[in-house]
Amino acid sequence: MCRLQLVLLQVFFLMFPENAQPQPSSSSSAAVPTSPDLGPGTLGWTVQSSSEGTATPPDVLGISTVGPTLVTSSAPRNRTVEVFPVLPVCICDLTPGTCDINCCCDRDCYLLHPRTVFSFCLPGSLRSSSWVCVDNSLIFRSNSPFPSRVFMDSNGIRQFCVHANNSKLNYFQKLQEVNATNFQALAAEFGGESFTSAFQTQSPSAFYRAGDPILTYFPQWSVISLLRQPAGVGAGGLCAESNPAGFLESKSTTCTRFFKNLASSCTLDSALNAASYYDFAVLKVPRGMADLQNMEFQVPVTVVSQVGPPVLAGNTCQNVVSQVTYEIETNGTFGIQKVSVSFEQTNLTVEPSPSLQQHFIFYFRPFQQSTAAPLTGPRSGNPGYIVGKPLLALTGDISYSMTLLQSQGNGTCSVKRHVVQFGVNAMSGCKLRVKTANCSHLQQEIYQTLHGSLRPELIAIFGNADPAQKEGWTRILRRSCSVSAKNCTSCCFIPVSLEIQVLWSFLGLQSNPQAHVSSARFLYQCQSVEDSQEVPLTTLVNFVDITQKPEPPRGQPRMDWKLPFDFFSFKVAFSRAIDSQKSSVPPILILCLLLLGVLNLETN
Amino acid sequence: MALHELFSHPVERGYRAGLCSKAALFLLLAAALTYIPPLLVAFRSHGFWLKRSSYEEQPTVRFQHQVLLVALLGPEPGGVLAWSTFPAFNRLQGDRLRVPLVSTREEDRNQDGKMDRLHFKLELPLQSTEHILGVQLILTFSYQLHRMSTFVMQSMAFLQSSFAVPGSQLHVNGDLRLQQRQPLSYGGLDVRYNVSVINGTSPFACDYDLTHIVAAYQERNVTTILDDPNPIWLVGRAAEAPFVIDAVIRYPVEVISYPLHERMIKFAWVQYVSILLIFLWVFERIKIFVFQNQVVTTVPANAMPHGEVYKEHLS
Numbered sequence: 001m002c003r004l005q006l007v008l009l010q011v012f013f014l015m016f017p018e019n020a021q022p023q024p025s026s027s028s029s030a031a032v033p034t035s036p037d038l039g040p041g042t043l044g045w046t047v048q049s050s051s052e053g054t055a056t057p058p059d060v061l062g063i064s065t066v067g068p069t070l071v072t073s074s075a076p077r078n079r080t081v082e083v084f085p086v087l088p089v090c091i092c093d094l095t096p097g098t099c100d101i102n103c104c105c106d107r108d109c110y111l112l113h114p115r116t117v118f119s120f121c122l123p124g125s126l127r128s129s130s131w132v133c134v135d136n137s138l139i140f141r142s143n144s145p146f147p148s149r150v151f152m153d154s155n156g157i158r159q160f161c162v163h164a165n166n167s168k169l170n171y172f173q174k175l176q177e178v179n180a181t182n183f184q185a186l187a188a189e190f191g192g193e194s195f196t197s198a199f200q201t202q203s204p205s206a207f208y209r210a211g212d213p214i215l216t217y218f219p220q221w222s223v224i225s226l227l228r229q230p231a232g233v234g235a236g237g238l239c240a241e242s243n244p245a246g247f248l249e250s251k252s253t254t255c256t257r258f259f260k261n262l263a264s265s266c267t268l269d270s271a272l273n274a275a276s277y278y279d280f281a282v283l284k285v286p287r288g289m290a291d292l293q294n295m296e297f298q299v300p301v302t303v304v305s306q307v308g309p310p311v312l313a314g315n316t317c318q319n320v321v322s323q324v325t326y327e328i329e330t331n332g333t334f335g336i337q338k339v340s341v342s343f344e345q346t347n348l349t350v351e352p353s354p355s356l357q358q359h360f361i362f363y364f365r366p367f368q369q370s371t372a373a374p375l376t377g378p379r380s381g382n383p384g385y386i387v388g389k390p391l392l393a394l395t396g397d398i399s400y401s402m403t404l405l406q407s408q409g410n411g412t413c414s415v416k417r418h419v420v421q422f423g424v425n426a427m428s429g430c431k432l433r434v435k436t437a438n439c440s441h442l443q444q445e446i447y448q449t450l451h452g453s454l455r456p457e458l459i460a461i462f463g464n465a466d467p468a469q470k471e472g473w474t475r476i477l478r479r480s481c482s483v484s485a486k487n488c489t490s491c492c493f494i495p496v497s498l499e500i501q502v503l504w505s506f507l508g509l510q511s512n513p514q515a516h517v518s519s520a521r522f523l524y525q526c527q528s529v530e531d532s533q534e535v536p537l538t539t540l541v542n543f544v545d546i547t548q549k550p551e552p553p554r555g556q557p558r559m560d561w562k563l564p565f566d567f568f569s570f571k572v573a574f575s576r577a578i579d580s581q582k583s584s585v586p587p588i589l590i591l592c593l594l595l596l597g598v599l600n601l602e603t604n
Numbered sequence: 605m606a607l608h609e610l611f612s613h614p615v616e617r618g619y620r621a622g623l624c625s626k627a628a629l630f631l632l633l634a635a636a637l638t639y640i641p642p643l644l645v646a647f648r649s650h651g652f653w654l655k656r657s658s659y660e661e662q663p664t665v666r667f668q669h670q671v672l673l674v675a676l677l678g679p680e681p682g683g684v685l686a687w688s689t690f691p692a693f694n695r696l697q698g699d700r701l702r703v704p705l706v707s708t709r710e711e712d713r714n715q716d717g718k719m720d721r722l723h724f725k726l727e728l729p730l731q732s733t734e735h736i737l738g739v740q741l742i743l744t745f746s747y748q749l750h751r752m753s754t755f756v757m758q759s760m761a762f763l764q765s766s767f768a769v770p771g772s773q774l775h776v777n778g779d780l781r782l783q784q785r786q787p788l789s790y791g792g793l794d795v796r797y798n799v800s801v802i803n804g805t806s807p808f809a810c811d812y813d814l815t816h817i818v819a820a821y822q823e824r825n826v827t828t829i830l831d832d833p834n835p836i837w838l839v840g841r842a843a844e845a846p847f848v849i850d851a852v853i854r855y856p857v858e859v860i861s862y863p864l865h866e867r868m869i870k871f872a873w874v875q876y877v878s879i880l881l882i883f884l885w886v887f888e889r890i891k892i893f894v895f896q897n898q899v900v901t902t903v904p905a906n907a908m909p910h911g912e913v914y915k916e917h918l919s
Contacts, residue, residue: 388709
């Protein structure tokens with residue numbers, strides 16, 4: 001017991017060291033009576049006790065050099081540090097011949113004690129000295145040979161400071177030699193991120209790489225430009241004209257134009273004029289920039305479709321470009337070999353202020369294959385379908401994408417159709433205006449509206465199905481509604497909805513599964529209509545994943561398996577008898593030890 | 605031959621005193637101070653009587669392919685276009701019905717059998733004179749939790765967004781978050797809210813009124829909300845272009861709270877015993893000190909081995 005008391009006593013003294021050992025100037029807490037503040041030059045510190053040796057001759061930069069013989073503040077004295085104001089470098093003396101206000105070192109003021117006149121001294125007008133400070137509570141006893149002080153900083157925290165007079169540390173002495181050779185090196189070594197000028201010139205490369213902008217040349221003006229693919233930009237989706245097309249990047253963009261005064265801009269706006277999309281030459285390789293007179297490096301743009309310039313006829317602006325399709329044939333590093341462009345044109349009414357949506361489509365394809373393999377559409381996957389790619393259907397020998405009907409702005413059925421994407425459930429509807437009274441004609445028209453002009457008979461099992469090989473396709477199951485269900489002479493039994501059900505599943509490796517269509521079914525819902533002007537039609541497609549997942553590969557549990565995130569890394573205890581007997585030993589052992597410990601305490 | 609200490613055991617020592625003596629009182633006091641303060645310490649440090657706890661689970665969410673859309677037209681007041689997957693609602697709309705093209709896809713990104721997000725795209729065809737300023741959209745989901753109680757509910761994501769300028773596209777990218785007003789039960793099957801959000805079989809207009817749907821939905825204690833602070837509107841629709849709503853709704857892992865009934869004694873016991881062990885040790889030392897130094901008067905019995913003469917004294 002006595003030992004314990006001794007230990008407690010030691011702890012007590014360690015926790016309250018002030019009682020045991022005197023700390024420098026910790027007791028001299030009396031406030032300085034005469035000096036209200038030393039000003040911002042000394043960070044607002046109030047000197048509580050000072051050491052000797054502050055009245056040394058002034059140094060060049062106002063840093064007092066104190067000899068190492070001056071020992072610490074063992075005998076604290078309450079006095080104000082009043083530095084003589086005249087400094088060799090007075091940074092606040094900005095108006096010569098006049099006393100600058102609050103500039104305590106200004107000789108024009110002729111003040112011996114400027115703080116009696118000024119409310120504070122500007123930073124830099126008092127002698128500055130280099131103090132290295134730490135929190136006072138950290139210092140138990142100072143045996144430093146340098147003068148030390150305890151300051152009160154602006155937050156009221158006492159700081160213990162040592163006056164260091166190491167000339168190497170206190171002055172900016174080393175100057176870097178800067179000349180033309182090391183200018184950039186120094187800027188790079190010491191500089192970080194900074195503003196840079198936007199223009200960076202680079203020499204033209206020998207050939208285009210994927211994603212490079214394509215260069216064009218306007219011979220009549222001798223101007224080099226970029227092949228543009230205007231794209232919608234910002235929240236408004238307005239056309240950014242100068243968006244460049246990337247080499248080998250086949251893609252389509254859409255943007256919107258609004259016209260305030262179409263009557264004048266119809267013929268003047270170059271974006272509406274087809275000629276502005278082919279009236280130039282494309283450079284085969286960027287190197288062609290160097291020799292613009294050499295026609296070998298230039299490829300003319302050939303127009304495939306019939307085009308005419310925009311014409312203002314009455315209230316309509318005719319031949320306005322609504323779609324531009326570039327087909328560019330490339331040959332590796334030899335660059336662009338052939339460029340052809342086709343247009344779709346439309347007519348716009350001048351009043352009220354119209355808007356136009358323009359589509360820009362770029363196709364890149366290899367030079368040789370273009371003639372050999374005609375008209376094979378892109379694959380929807382190789383071999384398995386990719387989600388979002390078109391679902392392929394076959395009628396006769398014609399392969400095409402399966403489509404759903406689509407409605408126009410006024411709700412009636414549109415000629416445009418929505419392409420069914422693999423894996424994406426979709427639903428659409430429209431109203432069909434009934435033109436014919438003949439029931440069988442009406443039925444035929446509605447069937448055509450529901451499944452498109454071609455009636456899909458086969459569906460591609462994989463995304464790369466070849467129309468010539470019929471084993472790659474599976475027949476679409478159909479369930480038509482029974483027409484002769486009712487004995488009704490005046491009414492007509494017509495299909496009103498088509499549901500396309502596609503069952504698909506994954507095949508192949510689990511790490512690289514390939515989606516394939518197992519089967520598809522067309523379900524028609526019928527209804528009898530009597531003398532109706534409009535028939536609402538609906539088409540929908542549903543994809544059902546019928547993949548049977550294989551059993552996860554799991555072996556017998558082993559002894560060295562550990563539970564995830566286990567702190568004690570106990571062995572896994574499975575239900576197997578031997579394993580559980582073996583593996584539950586350590587926890588039981590620890591539990592027993594714990595219990596023994598508790599019992600031991602009790603019996604003591 | 606040097607001798608080594610091979611074995612040792614403490615020697616029991618008895619102290620005898622009357623039942624009404626100071627020593628007995630001291631022992632009583634010490635026992636009280638040993639066993640009651642740990643209880644107070646554990647209780648005051650909060651979390652002693654845990655009433656509820658929580659667990660994490662990714663819900664099994666499936667989009668039910670039920671959509672109700674109301675598009676608010678402007679700038680003339682009162683213009684509305686509507687559509688839903690409910691035929692009765694569509695019949696009620698008359699001229700205001702506009703059938704959009706809807707495409708949806710649910711995606712299981714990590715192949716764990718639970719859907720992770722829904723891609724929803726709706727293209728509403730518009731005439732050139734129609735301008736959409738606001739959208740109200742309801743999507744319904746079946747929402748299931750399995751880890752503690754089997755909780756099955758039909759919930760909805762309600763999106764209402766408007767913009768001052770006629771829009772062309774609305775992009776939503778948010779989470780379908782679970783909102784609990786009360787904890788779910790510890791076990792069992794919970795199908796309280798396995799009722800459809802919208803009564804699609806009803807022919808009455810009031811059943812499709814958004815205020816009624818939302819009011820009935822908010823009566824539930826467990827709901828889901830679509831958490832997307834910033835739907836993005838794009839403006840500048842060309843005359844023939846449709847209005848597009850493009851939404852990505854994620855099904856995140858939820859923290860679900862559940863009540864603790866019989867389990868709370870376990871947590872309390874663990875806390876109590878861990879503090880009690882320290883008190884037992886300290887008071888054991890104090891008792892030994894008190895009795896050894898005869899702070900309270902007792903008659904020390906001689907040191908004796910276990911169970912030999914001890915019984916005779918008792919008898």
